[in-house]
Amino acid sequence: MMMRKTVCVFAALSVFFSGAVSVHAENISADAGSTAYGYDFLAQTANGEAKQAFYQRLKSSAEELFSDDRDIESYKGYNVFDTVSYSGYGLDKNEAKEVYFTMRNDMPLLFYLSPTVAVEGDKLLMLVPEKYAEGQTRANHRTDICDYITQCSDMLKDLPTSYEKASAFEEMLVSSAEFAYDGKRPSSDADAHSPVGVIVNGKGVCESYARTFQLVMNCIGEECLFVAGIGGNDAHAWNIMRLDDGRYYYFDCTWDDIKGDRTYMASGSDKFSADHTAYTPDGTGAKFQADMPPTSAEDFDYDKYIKQNYHPYDIDLSRRTDVTDLIHICAHLKGIRHLSGKIAERADINADGAINVTDISILSNYLKCK
Secondary structure, eight states: OHHHHHHHHHHHHHHHTSOOOOOOGGGOOTTTTOOSHHHHHHTTSTTHHHHHHHHHHHHHHHHHHHTOOOOOOEETTEEEEEEEESGGGTOOHHHHHHHHHHHHHHOTTOTTSOSOOEEETTEEEEEOOGGGOSHHHHHHHHHHHHHHHHHHHHHHTTOOSHHHHHHHHHHHHHHHOEEOEETTEEOOOTGGGSHHIIIIISEEOHHHHHHHHHHHHHHTTOOEEEEEEEETTEEEEEEEEEOTTSOEEEEOHHHHHHHTSOTTEEEOHHHHTTTEEEOBTTSOGGGBOOOOOOBOSSOOOHHHHHHHHSOTTOTTOSSSOSHHHHHHHHHHHHTSSOOOHHHHHHHOTTOSSSOSHHHHHHHHHHHHHO
16 A cells, blocks of 8 residues: 555656746846835834835836846946936935935845945935946846846745745855955955856845845845844944745844854844944945834744644645645655755654655654544
8 A cells, every 4th residue: 555655646746846947037027135124114204205206217217227228327437327316305415325225225136236425515426337328238247146046946935834935045055156256355346246247257245145045035035134233343234025924024144154054044133242233224325224114032942833833744844734745755765856954854854964755754654543
C-alpha cells in the first residue's frame, strides 16, 4: 500500500509544480519595489498636503526617466534632468529637500537618483550622478537590475513565509556581494550607493545593500523599508521589514556580511538599537526621515512562531498537513525539486539529518491516522 501511494505521489509531481508564476523583467515598471510609507508620513507634517503634491511631482519626473534613455546634459556642473519650483507649492528650500529624500527612499528601483540635490532660485534641481548621465548606461543597468529581480523572484516565490524569503535573500545577497572600499574608507562611487553596486558589480556600501534588500523584498510582495541613520559612529543604512507575526524587525545585511554571521537578521530593538540610531523628522536635508514603525523588542523566533501557528508535519506551511507535504518529500528524493533551508528541516521529520523514505513512512502513517 505504501509503495502504491508513493508511486501515485510521484505521478502527481509534474502537475503540482506546473503552475508557478514568475515576475518577468519586461513587465517591471518604475514603481516596482516602491512603498508609500514616506509619502503617507508627509501628510502628518506641517504643510503636509503641499508636500505630498510636490512629492508626486518629483516622483512623476523621476519615474519618467526610468524608460527615457536620453543623455543628461551638464548644467553649471550638475547633470540636471528636471527643475521644479517649490515655491509654487508653498514650500521653502528645506521642505523641498526633505520631500525629495523621502521620495528617493520610497523608490529603490530608481537607482539613478542622485544622493544630493541643488537649488537655483526657487527651483529644486533633480540630478543624476555623472556616471548615469549617459542614457545607454542607464538602459544597461535597468536591464541588469530587472533581470536580477526576476531571478530572485523565481528563487524566492515558493518559500511559504516572509521570514524564509528574507533569510534566503540575505544569504544570496551576502554570498554574492562584498563591501566596497576606496582604500580604507567606504567607496564614494555612485554605483556603490545604489542597487547597481551589489547587483551589477558585486560590491557596494550599506546604501547599496539596503536599497537592494528593500527592492527585492517589496517586489515579491513583502513590506520593507529603507532606513538611514548612524551605525556605530558612522553614517549607515539598513532595513525594517514586517514579518509573519505582523511585527516589524530590523535587518542589516551589510554588517552581517562584514561580520560573517546573521546577528542583525530579523533583530529586535533591544539588541539592534544598542548600535543603530535612525534619523528622524527633526533632521534636515538627507538626514530628514519619516518616523519608522515601532519594532518588536525581541528577535523573531521562527521555530516558536511555526509551532504556535502550524500543524505538525505541515512541510509547506499551507496550514494543513496533507498529501501535498508528501509530494514535497518525494519530489526531493526523485530529484525534481531540491529542498533546502527551513523547508528541508521540516521535511526531515525524524530529525536524523537526512530526508529519506523514513520521513515518507512517518508522514504517511500520520496521514493514514488522521
